[in-house]
Amino acid sequence: MSTILRAEGITRRFGGHLALSDVRFALEEGTVTGVLGPNGAGKTTLFNVLSGFIPATAGTVVFDGQVVTGMRSDRIVNLGLARTFQLPRPFIGMTALENIEVGCLGPRARARARQAPAVQAAALAERVGLAAKSGITVANLSYGDLRRLDIARALASHPRLLLLDEPLAGLGPSETEPLLTLLRQLNAEEGLAILIIEHKLSEFMRLVDRVVALDYGKVIADGTPAEIVRDARVIESYLGGAEEMEAEDA
Amino acid sequence: MRSIDFGGACLAVAALAALPLLNPGEYLLGVLTLGLIYGIWAAGWDFMSGLTGRANFGYGLFIGLGAYFGGFANTLWRTDPWMGLPIGVGVGVIAALLVGLPTLRLRGPYFALAMLAASVVMERLVLILWRYTGGDEGLNDLDPLVESHVAFYYVALAFLVGSAAILLRLSHSRLGLVLRAIRGDEAACQAAGLDVTFYKIGSLMISAAFGGLGGVLYAHFQLQVSPQLFSMQMAMAIITMAYVGGLGSIYGPVVAAIVLTLATELLRPFGAWRLLVYSILLIIALFLARDGLVAPAWQALRRALSRGRDAAPEPLRQARSPGTSA
Numbered sequence: 088m089s090t091i092l093r094a095e096g097i098t099r100r101f102g103g104h105l106a107l108s109d110v111r112f113a114l115e116e117g118t119v120t121g122v123l124g125p126n127g128a129g130k131t132t133l134f135n136v137l138s139g140f141i142p143a144t145a146g147t148v149v150f151d152g153q154v155v156t157g158m159r160s161d162r163i164v165n166l167g168l169a170r171t172f173q174l175p176r177p178f179i180g181m182t183a184l185e186n187i188e189v190g191c192l193g194p195r196a197r198a199r200a201r202q203a204p205a206v207q208a209a210a211l212a213e214r215v216g217l218a219a220k221s222g223i224t225v226a227n228l229s230y231g232d233l234r235r236l237d238i239a240r241a242l243a244s245h246p247r248l249l250l251l252d253e254p255l256a257g258l259g260p261s262e263t264e265p266l267l268t269l270l271r272q273l274n275a276e277e278g279l280a281i282l283i284i285e286h287k288l289s290e291f292m293r294l295v296d297r298v299v300a301l302d303y304g305k306v307i308a309d310g311t312p313a314e315i316v317r318d319a320r321v322i323e324s325y326l327g328g329a330e331e332m333e334a335e336d337a
Numbered sequence: 338m339r340s341i342d343f344g345g346a347c348l349a350v351a352a353l354a355a356l357p358l359l360n361p362g363e364y365l366l367g368v369l370t371l372g373l374i375y376g377i378w379a380a381g382w383d384f385m386s387g388l389t390g391r392a393n394f395g396y397g398l399f400i401g402l403g404a405y406f407g408g409f410a411n412t413l414w415r416t417d418p419w420m421g422l423p424i425g426v427g428v429g430v431i432a433a434l435l436v437g438l439p440t441l442r443l444r445g446p447y448f449a450l451a452m453l454a455a456s457v458v459m460e461r462l463v464l465i466l467w468r469y470t471g472g473d474e475g476l477n478d479l480d481p482l483v484e485s486h487v488a489f490y491y492v493a494l495a496f497l498v499g500s501a502a503i504l505l506r507l508s509h510s511r512l513g514l515v516l517r518a519i520r521g522d523e524a525a526c527q528a529a530g531l532d533v534t535f536y537k538i539g540s541l542m543i544s545a546a547f548g549g550l551g552g553v554l555y556a557h558f559q560l561q562v563s564p565q566l567f568s569m570q571m572a573m574a575i576i577t578m579a580y581v582g583g584l585g586s587i588y589g590p591v592v593a594a595i596v597l598t599l600a601t602e603l604l605r606p607f608g609a610w611r612l613l614v615y616s617i618l619l620i621i622a623l624f625l626a627r628d629g630l631v632a633p634a635w636q637a638l639r640r641a642l643s644r645g646r647d648a649a650p651e652p653l654r655q656a657r658s659p660g661t662s663a
């Protein structure tokens with residue numbers, strides 16, 4: 088197996104605040120890796136740097152053998168690194184299908200498409216379970232639908248690596264399982280590599296092959312789910328507080 | 338549904354084409370002609386600014402440059418007046434590229450400010466370079482495009498119909514979809530792999546082409562070019578038309594342009610008050626009818642019409658081809 092993404096000493100500062108500090112890890116092709124960490128650990132910031140949405144203060148991101156640090160974010164998408172957002176970002180005033188179709192219009196999506204964008208979009212809507220709602224404007228979609236819409240739009244670019252920022256947040260139990268099944272399918276059948284942030288631990292741990300744990304912008308552990316749940320620092324920074332957190336949510 | 342839109346458009350064009358037959362008189366025909374030219378501008382402005390949501394306060398730049406270069410070609414180099422049209426389009430497109438390239442890459446107010454500044458600077462420059470531009474007096478004694486006023490009315494109508502058809506088609510194409518997505522969320526467009534800057538500059542160039550085209554038409558309509566074409570007033574009138582018509586609809590601004598030009602020409606005796614009227618209309622459109630007046634009115638009418646058709650007796654419904662009911 089070869090490496091699809093390598094983070095080399097990524098540091099990101101917001102004024103005096105060090106959101107990421109010398110973050111290093113590598114992702115293998117076709118694997119599912121999780122990013123674990125308490126609120127404010129720097130997980131979303133890491134995604135923003137990897138996908139080129141914000142520049143790194145220091146460090147290098149190598150995707151598919153190519154340095155992508157400093158590259159425009161849409162170029163990175165067209166190299167095969169797609170992302171979703173922690174809060175879904177649909178195009179207001181458009182239907183679900185049109186939203187997905189926009190994702191089918193990028194150069195990478197166009198180059199790989201065998202069908203017209205609208206046909207492709209319909210197939211993607213079907214794939215994420217939005218087929219019945221494809222004609223509905225996004226204002227009338229549920230939160231769970233918007234999450235799936237974001238994922239469908241990201242998938243339209245035929246990514247080789249997909250960054251998912253809390254895809255299960257706000258989803259009911261009936262919506263969680265189908266989405267997990269879809270992610271497993273994409274990984275198994277198409278070899279899509281996934282890097283996922285998720286606070287729903289039981290689902291998270293069953294999905295991922297490996298976990299990178301962050302706290303205060305630093306990597307504090309990197310290993311299999313079994314290793315991570317036994318890691319003293321992870322327990323202290325995150326898992327110990329997890330029950331509290333879930334109690335708060337309830 | 339599409340057939341209703343097409344029917345409405347045909348009816349409107351037929352009505353405009355029939356107007357000169359009613360002998361409206363030279364003055365009213367002139368006002369109508371002006372309305373048609375404003376229609377080209379309003380549609381052109383709407384294509385970039387209405388679809389992407391980036392207001393352009395300096396649209397006069399493209400109008401003025403088109404008119405002046407068309408005018409130079411005709412008065413200095415004595416080229417055929419028809420040759421001015423492609424020149425005006427080309428000059429507008431190049432100006433859009435020059436202003437758009439450095440400013441549309443940035444987020445924030447840079448584009449709006451740069452467009453405004455460019456049109457103001459150009460207006461001043463025309464006065465400073467009065468030896469070449471004629472200063473306040475502008476360029477005079479342009480050749481007419483066609484001999485009669487009625488013929489010119491039809492030329493303007495033909496260009497308006499062509500422009501509106503092209504822009505409407507583009508706005509419903511994939512390009513239009515991307516532009517509306519940019520209006521919604523630029524970052525999400527980038528996440529979809531789209532080069533947002535490319536699309537914004539491209540749409541500004543298309544928008545400017547129609548500004549320049551209308552500028553040359555206007556020059557050969559007045560047979561004169563003056564620095565006021567660059568003015569903020571000019572741009573504000575067009576912006577008001579676009580808002581009153583309904584942003585991003587193309588046809589709404591066209592209709593609003595014709596109606597408002599007629600209305601304000603009739604207000605000409607009030608002189609300076611005309612700007613006030615435009616400003617009040619714009620405020621009303623912004624606060625009371627956020628989607629404008631023309632486009633929502635047409636949508637409502639269209640719904641009523643299609644309800645009427647669905648309620649038609651059975652034989653009538655069967656007579657329609659199956660495709661039209663969808």
Ligand SMILES: Nc1ncnc2c1ncn2[C@@H]1O[C@H](COP(=O)(O)OP(=O)(O)OP(=O)(O)O)[C@@H](O)[C@H]1O
Pocket residue numbers: 101104106124125126127128129130131132133173
């Ligand atoms: N644009 C920004 N400007 C200033 N500070 C920021 C910015 N973005 C993030 N931060 C700060 O960086 C830190 C990390 O934020 P980040 O959003 O990456 O956390 P996270 O791990 O995704 O948390 P959560 O689980 O709540 O989503 C936080 O302290 C946050 O306040």
Ligand SMILES: [Mg+2]
Pocket residue numbers: 130131132173
């Ligand atoms: Mg986050």
